[in-house]
Amino acid sequence: MNHQLALHLADNALILGHRNSEWTGHGPVLEQDIAISNIALDLIGQARNFYQYAAQLINQSTQQPNIPSTEDSLAYLRESHEFKNCLLVEQPNGDWAKTILRQFFFSAYQFYYYQELQKSKDSTLAAIAEKSLKEVTYHLRWSSEWVIRLGDGTDESRSRMLKAIDELWMYTDELFENTSYEHKAASEGFGVDISLFKNDWDKKVKEVFEEATLPIPTKELNNVNWFGKEGKHSEHLGNILAEMQFLQRAYPGCEW
């Protein structure tokens, strides 16, 4: 089992968790401030599990590493081109509609992904997937309900949802585009063949959008030739990391 897949899963969870945590203290209503913070917390927890495992794999494969990898060295000391998260999760929060839609697209993806990953030949990945699936099931329900509520709420909430769809839809194709490390992991029985649940994801989006009275985007996705999953990111990730990694970079080698 190669560490790349574990890193990819960790990066996805960390970056979205980080984004969601930008809402903490600033949510539209107290209950939802707490809910989005809770989702941030779940995602950061998932990221930690995947990073710890990735670090273990890296340390095993390196003969006597001078400085062993840890969850924090992986999160705080890699450069943006080394991150393997998809572009969707690094998109800025925007308004509540955009945050909700980003969460919905991603939670639906994680939901089917983790269902498959539970069957992994790698028992650690399978265990993390199983544990995380419980959380993601709630995230998916919560974000679906909000998509429906905003889509079928007021004229304003509807038009904000339409704008969010317009801004985020283009990032959903990357989710189902296999990278070489995903391919390899899937063929060896450790990873997940993401093409297997593309239809489930489409169906889920359709079902929720229909109830939200929102149009399902039909626009052909223009396979952008750049993939966060392979380290080709938008400008946003660099800014996230500049902020997130600041203390670790400014005071190297310290305990916190």
Place this chain on the structure above:
Amino acid sequence: MEIIDLEKTFLDKIKEEIKIEPKDWMPVQYRKTLIRQISQHAHSEIVGMLPEANWITRAPSLKRKAILIAKVQDEGGHGLYLYSAAETLNISRQEMIDLLHQGKAKYSSIFNYPTLSWADMGAIGWLVDGAAIMNQVPLCRCSFGPYSRAMIRICKEESFHQRQGFDILWTLSRGSEAQKQMAQDSINRWWWPSIMMFGPNDDASPHTKQSMDWKIKRFSNDELRQKFIDVCAEQVKLLGLSLPDKKLKWNEQRKHYDFGEIDWQEFWNVVNGNGPCNKERLAARVKAHEEGAWVREAAMAFAEKRASPNPSKGGEIVAA
């Protein structure tokens, strides 16, 4: 019943430590005092999320990041419990929030100080949550039932807040020279504002006597402050750091620490709106509220739409 009998029943209950419940008769002033105090307390929890949220995205490790999010989220929960407790006294959360946003309701002045370094997450947990606990533990026995029950739930979580703060400072105090300095600088900035959290001296505290008689309060401001200082003066030694008070000294006769003069002018300045962050804190709350208006409206519109014609789809409202 005559008012005089009602009042007697009320006072008897207070005397016998029987909780006053929302439906019971209570003096107008008792109700007013509680609304003021509980809503002020709730606002403090919510405004208090801001200075710490300021460091969530810069937390230096994943573990600290998770702990900090959980901590700030807890404070949001405390706000919820307290708004609910105040609502039992016939005032809505919206009314209370409006008063806050109009600058008519107060919140704890401590949150008008800026968080300038990571060590401030430590100092806030240790000192600010620490002072809050000192204030709040006796409130678990407050005569008003809903407030007392809310405080019991809150206090359970507060001790974790204080511990994680102390742990941050502990780690820094054992780190590099720069980290030690960061910790000391933070304690220097937060110490005096923390001991001001107990409020004015007893002789300058107009509400204290009545609140003690009604068993809303159990100890005076000065008693609690002294207790807090005694505890911190010992704990700071474990950190190998110091409190910024040259007059701090154990007094064998009093069996308490003596301490220096509090700058009450600064206290009143900050209370009256002229602290370093008063404007920003309030502006941040107003902004979140205003930017959330369309979200709350949409949730309400949706709930109404789904409520009657098609009950099977009944939407959960804002509190979903």
